[in-house]
Every structure is written in structure tokens, then in C-alpha cells.
Amino acid sequence: MKNGKQNSSIGVLIMDAEAIRRALRRIAHEIIERNPRLPEIVLAGIPSRGVEIARRIADFIRAIEKIDIETGAIDVAMHRDDVGTRAELPVVRASKLPVPLEERTVIVVDDVLFTGRTVRAAMDAINSFGRPARIQFAALIDRGHRELPIRADYVGKNLPTAANEKVRVRIGSPDEPDGVWLIKPKSAA
Amino acid sequence: MRIVESTTTSLSGDAQAAVRWNRKDLLGLRELSVDEINFILETADAFKQVGTREIKKVPALRGKTLVNFFVEPSTRTRTSFELAAFRLSADVINISATASSLTKGETLKDTARNLEALHADILVLRHSSAGAPQFLANRLEASVINAGDGAHEHPTQALLDLYTIREKRGKIAGLHVAIIGDILFSRVARSNIFGLVKLGARVTLVGPSTLVPREFEKLGVQISHKIDNVLPSADVVNLLRVQHERQRKEYFPGTGEYTRFFGLTKERAKLLKPDCLIMHPGPINRGVEIDSDVADGLQSVILDQVTNGLAVRMAVLYLCGGITTT
Numbered sequence: 380m381k382n383g384k385q386n387s388s389i390g391v392l393i394m395d396a397e398a399i400r401r402a403l404r405r406i407a408h409e410i411i412e413r414n415p416r417l418p419e420i421v422l423a424g425i426p427s428r429g430v431e432i433a434r435r436i437a438d439f440i441r442a443i444e445k446i447d448i449e450t451g452a453i454d455v456a457m458h459r460d461d462v463g464t465r466a467e468l469p470v471v472r473a474s475k476l477p478v479p480l481e482e483r484t485v486i487v488v489d490d491v492l493f494t495g496r497t498v499r500a501a502m503d504a505i506n507s508f509g510r511p512a513r514i515q516f517a518a519l520i521d522r523g524h525r526e527l528p529i530r531a532d533y534v535g536k537n538l539p540t541a542a543n544e545k546v547r548v549r550i551g552s553p554d555e556p557d558g559v560w561l562i563k564p565k566s567a568a
Numbered sequence: 569m570r571i572v573e574s575t576t577t578s579l580s581g582d583a584q585a586a587v588r589w590n591r592k593d594l595l596g597l598r599e600l601s602v603d604e605i606n607f608i609l610e611t612a613d614a615f616k617q618v619g620t621r622e623i624k625k626v627p628a629l630r631g632k633t634l635v636n637f638f639v640e641p642s643t644r645t646r647t648s649f650e651l652a653a654f655r656l657s658a659d660v661i662n663i664s665a666t667a668s669s670l671t672k673g674e675t676l677k678d679t680a681r682n683l684e685a686l687h688a689d690i691l692v693l694r695h696s697s698a699g700a701p702q703f704l705a706n707r708l709e710a711s712v713i714n715a716g717d718g719a720h721e722h723p724t725q726a727l728l729d730l731y732t733i734r735e736k737r738g739k740i741a742g743l744h745v746a747i748i749g750d751i752l753f754s755r756v757a758r759s760n761i762f763g764l765v766k767l768g769a770r771v772t773l774v775g776p777s778t779l780v781p782r783e784f785e786k787l788g789v790q791i792s793h794k795i796d797n798v799l800p801s802a803d804v805v806n807l808l809r810v811q812h813e814r815q816r817k818e819y820f821p822g823t824g825e826y827t828r829f830f831g832l833t834k835e836r837a838k839l840l841k842p843d844c845l846i847m848h849p850g851p852i853n854r855g856v857e858i859d860s861d862v863a864d865g866l867q868s869v870i871l872d873q874v875t876n877g878l879a880v881r882m883a884v885l886y887l888c889g890g891i892t893t894t
Contacts, residue, residue, distance in 0.1 A: 454614055457628040457656075457886065468589065468890045471614040471628075471883075478622075507623035 390547060390562035393538060399519065399550065399557050402535030403432065406517055407439030409533050414484060417446050419512070421480065423453040425489040425501055426472045431551035432519055433488040451476040453487065458500040458507075480509035486532075490548040492518035495529035520559060522546050589887050593705040593712045596721035597762040605763060608883050609731050615886070616879035618655060628886050629656040632689040636662040637679075638715070639695045644850060644874070645715050645725070649692045652881035658690070658889070680704050690889040693717070711888040719753045724884055725849050726759030728877040730767065732869055733804055735876065736845055741768030746798045748774040748830060749808030749857055752781060752819070756849050757808060761787050772798050775830060778819045795830050799839040806847040807832055807857045823856055832858045837865070845869050 394402070414420055422437055424430030430452045437448045453476060456469035477483075487501045498516055505514060517533035522540045538561070540546065545562040549555060588607045597605065618626055634653045636646050646662065653660045663683075676695075683691060690711045693701045698720030705712040716722040734740055745764050751757045751773050761784070764771050771789040773780050780791055792798050799805065810826060820826065827833070832846070837859070840846075846858075846868045854860045863870060 457614070457618070457626040460627070460630075468887065470588075471611055471886065473614045473617040503627070507618075507621050507626065509622050 389558075390545075390560035392558055393520075393546075393561050394536060394559040396557040399535070399559065402519065403435050404439050406533045406535060407436050407443060410436065410486065410517070411440060411444055413515075413532070416484075417444060417448065419482060419484050420448050421477060421483050421485045421511075422448055422450040423476060423485050423487050423501070423505065424450065425455055425487065425497060426452055428490040428548055428550050429488045432490060432517075433486075435550075436488065436517065449477050453501050453504050455497055455500040455504055458504045460496065460500070474504060474508070476505070476508050478508055480505065480511040483511045484513050484515065485511045486515045486517055488517045490519050490550065491546050492516075492521045492529075492531050492534075493524055493546075495525045495527035498529050499527055519548065519550075520546055590891070592888055592891055593701070593714075594723050594884050594888055595701050595705060595712070595714045597723050597726050597759045597766070598721065600723075600763075600766075602766050605727070605730065605766060608727055608880070608887065609734060611883035611887060612727075612731055612876070612879040615655075615882035616876065618882070619875070619878065625655050625657060627657045629653070629658040629689075629889055632656075632658045632889055633687065634658045634660050634690040634692065634885070634889070635683050635688045636660060636692050636715075637683070637694070638663070639665045639676075639693070639700075640716070641665070642694050642716070645694065646692075648874070648877045649713075649715060649724075649881050649885075652878055652885055653690075655878075656882055656885055656889075658885070661688075676700060676704070677707065680708055684708050684710055690885060711891075713884060713888060716755055718755065719758070720755050721759045721762075722755040723759050724877065724881055725756050726763045727884070728873055728880040729756075729760055729806060729847060729849070730763050731876045731880050732847065732873050733769075733845065736869055736872070737803065737843075740764065742770070743803040744770045744772065744801050745804040745806065746772045746774055746802040747806045747808065748795060748798075748832070750779045750811055750820075751775055751784060751808070752779045753811060754808050760806060761789055765789065772802075774798050776819075776821060776826075795836065796839060799836060799844075800841070802840065802844050804845045804847060805832065805840070806849075807852075809849065809851065810853055810856050812853075827856055831856060832862050834859050834861050837862045837867075840867065842867075847873060850874070 422433040424433035433450045437450045440448050452474055454472045454474045456471040485505055502514055515532040518531045519535040520538050521531055521534045522538045524542050543564045547560040547562055550557045636649055638646050650660050688710050692713045692715050694715040695717050698718035700717050701712050701714040714723055747757050765788045772792055773784055773789055774792050774795050777793050848870045852863055
């Protein structure tokens with residue numbers, strides 16, 4: 380625990396609310412730059428934090444370009460490849476996506492990119508709704524350790540981590556400030 | 569063996585990350601907590617939406633084998649479980665009473681052990697004896713889902729009834745639900761009573777005194793033998809099927825007389841509040857417990873129940889079958 384503010388109950392603070400705000404605003408600019416046909420974009424957040432992040436990116440795009448981007452939610456729990464092999468069963472939630480997705484650019488939004496399995500499940504889920512023109516991916520944090528050939532198109536912050544560390548993201552809590560923390564394993568703390 | 573809100577990428581910080589499901593079996597509503605019932609209904613919301621997709625299939629139970637083991641005849645419940653399993657990508661085999669070795673004298677336990685030797689993961693059991701699902705759940709590693717046991721419980725039917733009420737009225741607590749008909753021999757009634765009372769509904773059982781005995785008051789419900797007194801204050805009426813195949817003469821007055829005293833005729837339906845829901849677990853006997861026009865009327869949610877049954881059964885299979893038992 381060398382850098383960042385120490386909060387023993389949570390971990391090392393990596394991004395505060397202002398840093399998150401700036402990162403998401405930059406991602407909004409990058410999305411505008413990369414996608415000349417903005418009205419075709421659908422931001423699909425992975426519940427629950429990805430949905431909140433997608434909403435904020437849409438707010439920035441509205442402020443910059445005066446365009447309302449459609450946002451939705453894409454449930455990945457029922458598309459994961461490890462149900463029955465995990466001790467913890469993910470909670471399933473309803474997906475909310477505008478249909479049809481044909482001719483649309485779907486940007487999947489999540490808080491942390493780690494193994495890539497969640498994004499793969501999200502792409503499978505999207506394909507069951509239809510066939511979008513293209514799928515892109517935005518993540519607030521890229522912590523490395525990919526297990527699939529997947530990369531993010533938009534990244535808020537690259538965060539080198541050890542595989543046994545944990546990344547905690549809090550965003551959109553009514554009572555507490557936003558933030559990203561790195562948590563070391565118990566034995567090393 | 570627990571459910572948390574979680575992705576592999578980050579620690580869950582949400583309040584609902586608490587343990588919400590850790591059962592491999594669904595045997596009845598009597599043993600479920602309010603939180604567990606609500607959790608099944610919330611999970612069913614997510615699965616209902618799968619039915620509206622272009623591709624109505626998710627890989628959640630890919631590689632799992634489900635055995636529909638129906639010792640009593642049933643078409644709609646079995647089909648609903650079968651379709652639910654297909655939509656979750658599980659493989660399904662159906663075994664009915666006449667086709668099984670039970671007719672050759674094999675015991676229930678031996679049949680089930682044989683199914684387990686084939687590495688079945690989920691056993692959906694319909695049986696004429698109360699307690700048969702519990703018996704197998706205690707002895708098998710596979711998940712056991714009760715699809716109706718004797719006059720004991722039919723949990724997925726009650727869950728889909730609860731789901732439909734919640735969907736149409738936005739809540740369950742505080743509603744007045746009338747369950748009408750053959751309560752004594754009805755597992756649907758029992759499971760509904762347990763669920764509705766737990767979720768805070770006011771329940772009135774209606775029927776002839778032979779079929780609605782006073783003992784039921786111990787379950788926290790009211791009893792009436794006069795349907796016309798109950799209908800005006802009901803928010804939901806759930807009409808049970810007159811089970812010709814189970815009736816014994818000493819309990820049942822005869823079809824015509826039943827209709828005269830307890831059938832939901834067109835005339836009687838006028839007593840209902842305009843927003844009262846009319847439910848029926850099916851298959852309906854038109855002209856016996858319900859008039860044709862009433863069954864097809866605007867207040868009827870009978871077909872919504874069928875649609876919702878699929879979502880609820882997907883949720884139950886996902887929750888019980890997705891958990892590792894090791």
C-alpha cells in the first residue's frame with residue numbers, strides 16, 4: 380500500500396469522484412470522435428454499475444453534442460459460461476435494449492475489465508436481441524489479466540494489478556461519494 | 569452455494585449482496601421465507617423478458633440434464649417445465665407413469681437412483697403421494713422440483729399466481745384474494761395460501777363445507793360458504809378446477825348444484841369490482857366453475873398465468889439447478 384490515500388476499511392483509493400468524472404467525460408469525447416453517426420449508438424450498461432456509467436456517458440454526450448443517446452441494460456448472468464461451476468450464482472436482471480438493433484452501434488459499458496468473460500457473455504446476450512452493425516466496449520478500469528482475446532475501445536484508467544487483488548468501484552450511491560479502490564489480499568495487508 | 573450480486577471484475581458493494589438463495593430443491597412454499605419468494609419473483613422478471621427476444625434461449629443451464637418425472641398425468645405443467653428447460657439450454661427427458669418401470673413394480677427410490685446414475689441434474693416430480701419430492705430430495709444429489717404432490721403443495725403454480733397478481737396489481741400485501749372451490753383436495757390452494765399469507769394478502773376460502781373445512785382457519789385465512797358475500801370485496805378471485813377425477817360422492821354435491829352455488833356465472837361476475845382479477849390454474853371446465861364469457865372476459869388473466877408460468881419455472885430451474893451441490 381504505497382500510493383494513494385489509505386482507507387483501511389476499503390483499500391487504496393485509485394480514483395476519486397472528480398477523477399471518475401474527468402475519465403467519463405474523456406470517454407464521451409472519444410465516442411463522439413470515433414462515431415460520426417451518433418444517433419445510431421446504443422449504450423448498453425452491464426448491471427448494476429455499468430448502467431450508471433452508461434447513463435453518465437450519455438449525459439456528457441448530451442452536454443457536448445446536444446444529442447440524446449439511447450441507453451439500456453444488458454444482463455449477462457444468464458449468458459455466463461460458468462453457471463453450475465461457481466459457488467456463487469449471479470443475480471439475473473431483465474435486459475432493456477431498444478429493438479431492432481440492426482444498423483445500430485452497441486457500446487457495452489462496464490465498470491471493470493478483468494478476464495473478459497463478462498464482456499463475452501454480454502456480446503452473446505446482445506446477439507440474442509438481434510444483429511447490430513458493430514459492438515464496441517467501454518470500461519472505467521482495465522485491470523489486465525485477460526483470459527479471452529478481448530480489448531476495450533474506451534478505457535477510463537489502466538490499472539496494473541496482481542491477480543489476487545480486488546478492484547472495488549462505487550458509483551451512484553445515494554449516501555457515499557464515488558470512488559475506485561484497490562484491495563490487497565488479506566494476508567498481504 | 570449462495571447468491572451474491574457479483575461480477576468477476578469487482579467486489580460487490582451493494583446492499584442486496586446478502587445471501588438470497590441457497591436451496592437445491594423447491595418442495596413447497598411453506599418452508600420459503602418472504603425474501604426467498606420475492607427473490608424468485610424478481611428473478612422471473614428477468615426471465616420473462618427472454619421470451620420477447622429474437623432468440624428466446626439463453627445458455628444458463630447448458631450441459632445440464634432435466635428429467636420430467638410425472639407419475640400423475642399432466643400436460644400443461646410438464647410442457648411448461650419442458651419449454652422452460654429448453655429456453656435455458658438444458659437437455660430434457662420426459663418419463664410418464666405408464667412408460668416407467670413403476671408399473672413393473674420398481675420403487676420410487678430405485679427409479680430415482682437409476683435416473684441419478686444417468687447423471688440427471690434436475691428432477692421435476694409430479695406424484696400422487698404427498699411428500700414424495702421431499703423423500704427424493706433427501707436422498708439425491710440432484711435438484712428436486714415439486715410439480716405437485718398429492719393434496720400437499722404445487723409451489724410453481726402458486727408462484728406464478730403470485731407473480732401474476734404482483735404484475736397486474738403492482739403489489740400483493742393488503743389485497744383480498746378469494747380462493748374458490750375444492751380446497752380440501754387442492755395442492756394449488758395450499759401453496760397459494762402459504763404464499764399469499766406470507767406476502768400479506770387477506771385470503772378467503774370459499775366452497776361447500778365438505779370441501780372447505782374449518783381447520784383451514786389455522787393457516788391464517790377466513791372461510792365462507794356463501795360466494796355472493798365474498799365477491800364484492802375481492803381484488804382477486806382464484807377459481808380452482810372441479811377435479812372430477814378425484815371427487816368422491818360424499819364430498820361433492822354434483823356438477824349442476826356446484827355451479828348453482830359456487831360457479832362464477834355471468835350474473836355473479838357483476839358482483840365483482842371492475843378491477844378484480846379472475847384467475848384459474850387450468851384446465852378450465854367451461855360452464856362448471858366458470859362461465860365461458862367470464863373466462864374470456866377482460867378481467868380474466870388466465871392466459872397471462874400460462875405465460876408467467878414459463879418465466880417462473882425458468883427462474884426456479886435457474887436458481888435450484890444453477891447451484892453447485894459439492
